[in-house]
Amino acid sequence: MKARLGWAVALACGVVCAAEPARAPMDWKSVHPEAIAAWKSANNAPDGVVADAASHTVRFLVEATGLAPAEPAEFFAIGPLSDRAYESLFVTVASPAAVADAIERAGVPRGVPSDIIGARLWPSGEKLTLSAVPLSTNVSERAVLAFADLLEDTAAKEEGAVLLAPFVYTGGARDASGAVVAATNIPCAVFALYSHAPSILQLDGQFDQATAYGRFRAKAKFPAGSLFELALRWGGRTTVLRRDVELTMPTLKEKLASLRADAAAHDLFVRLSFGAGTTVGEAAEIAEALSLVDGKGLKMDGPLPGQFFFRAFLPDPAWRARPGRLFQPFEVHVAADGAKRFVFVEEDWSGEGLDPVLKPRETPFADWSELPKLIGQTGETGAKINVLFIFAPRATPVSALTPAVSAAGDRIATFYVFGE
Numbered sequence: 001m002k003a004r005l006g007w008a009v010a011l012a013c014g015v016v017c018a019a020e021p022a023r024a025p026m027d028w029k030s031v032h033p034e035a036i037a038a039w040k041s042a043n044n045a046p047d048g049v050v051a052d053a054a055s056h057t058v059r060f061l062v063e064a065t066g067l068a069p070a071e072p073a074e075f076f077a078i079g080p081l082s083d084r085a086y087e088s089l090f091v092t093v094a095s096p097a098a099v100a101d102a103i104e105r106a107g108v109p110r111g112v113p114s115d116i117i118g119a120r121l122w123p124s125g126e127k128l129t130l131s132a133v134p135l136s137t138n139v140s141e142r143a144v145l146a147f148a149d150l151l152e153d154t155a156a157k158e159e160g161a162v163l164l165a166p167f168v169y170t171g172g173a174r175d176a177s178g179a180v181v182a183a184t185n186i187p188c189a190v191f192a193l194y195s196h197a198p199s200i201l202q203l204d205g206q207f208d209q210a211t212a213y214g215r216f217r218a219k220a221k222f223p224a225g226s227l228f229e230l231a232l233r234w235g236g237r238t239t240v241l242r243r244d245v246e247l248t249m250p251t252l253k254e255k256l257a258s259l260r261a262d263a264a265a266h267d268l269f270v271r272l273s274f275g276a277g278t279t280v281g282e283a284a285e286i287a288e289a290l291s292l293v294d295g296k297g298l299k300m301d302g303p304l305p306g307q308f309f310f311r312a313f314l315p316d317p318a319w320r321a322r323p324g325r326l327f328q329p330f331e332v333h334v335a336a337d338g339a340k341r342f343v344f345v346e347e348d349w350s351g352e353g354l355d356p357v358l359k360p361r362e363t364p365f366a367d368w369s370e371l372p373k374l375i376g377q378t379g380e381t382g383a384k385i386n387v388l389f390i391f392a393p394r395a396t397p398v399s400a401l402t403p404a405v406s407a408a409g410d411r412i413a414t415f416y417v418f419g420e
Helices: 002-011 033-042 096-105 252-265 280-293 368-376 403-408
Strands: 049-052 057-064 075-078 088-092 126-134 151-153 167-169 189-192 216-218 227-234 240-247 267-274 298-303 330-334 340-348 357-365 387-392 414-419
Touching: 033 057, 033 227, 049 096, 057 096, 096 189, 240 252, 252 267, 252 280, 252 298, 267 280, 280 414, 340 368, 357 368, 368 403, 387 403
Parallel strands: 075 088, 240 267, 267 298, 330 387, 387 414
Antiparallel strands: 049 057, 057 088, 057 227, 075 189, 126 167, 126 227, 151 216, 330 340, 340 357
16 A cells, blocks of 8 residues: 555655645645646536436546644645645635536536534434545556545554545535535635534544544645545445434334334434323333444434434533532522422632632522523623523423423423433
8 A cells, every 4th residue: 555655645646735834824826826727627626526317427626735644634635725734735726516416427426514503413324435646747548546545544453444444425514505614614615624513524423523523634644735536435325314203112022123124225314202291211212223324334413403402311410510500501490399499500700719619599480481580680600601500300201391391492402301
């Protein structure tokens, strides 16, 4: 492989490449505009990208940034308006919007990007493969490089060979008009190597930005401005299946078996609701069962409207103790008779100790519709909080608590339910 990569470097550019760019945020400037114009003309591709619906293939031109193997790669490819060339292998000649449009013209259905706030933790979409050809003006035979020939995954032994697996076309986050956010918004990601909703392409998995940082690196340093033609290919068979499922303890075994059957032939994404009569204690048991299969056959895909995400019923027990929390979320305590108390835990840092003095402020309330007002009354301090802990007896029906989602879901991003 080293010989192959060395050959690729030699072929990467038919003319002398310009000086290496500074390794700091900067706007990208094309090094070989004449060669880029020639490729566009030869391929009848004024945007720098070509789609072939018959073969479900997209080809597009990219420029190497000169990223070295010692430098972390947060992006495989960014768009031409990005300022992140210092942490990306390639810059696309075409905009992210043009690449996304070409992928869909090649017949690939648009997927759904991950969204941490919406509890969609898995990128959803059809799977693509990638190959790269370094362009040269003086060599007739060209090397063909696979995705894993270009990138190194330093955690492959521990986490699995993700670079050898197909990746996901999500289409990226869109604005209110349906436009590709990455086309104009920094970092203008075409293919981020961490879970980044605007990126139109994503690795098939969950990749938190903090833990993924430094995991991926260039296999070899291609001189800045070296031109490559990347090809994306789709097999043509739709594999993504989405299902909305209502679960109760009596139906859990049967419905999990049905989901396993669907997952055998599809990339299955599931949204969950809890059936009538399901208690907080039962919901926790169901959620525990789902956590064992999430990502291992099926993927839990965020909550249904007005419902809790299943992991809301799997809070860390240590969070019950206020002094040990990193911050103080809002709390609602529900009694066995249905009485409710809203608690705002103010942190007083004015003392001499290293820890704040906690000052809980309780307010009884009757209806969940009062929650937004109670939250609003916490002022500037409360405006920073978007997490709500609900404490309720294990025998409480989940349906007695879900109105909290409808009432405060626009303000609260994360709910956790503690069974008492």
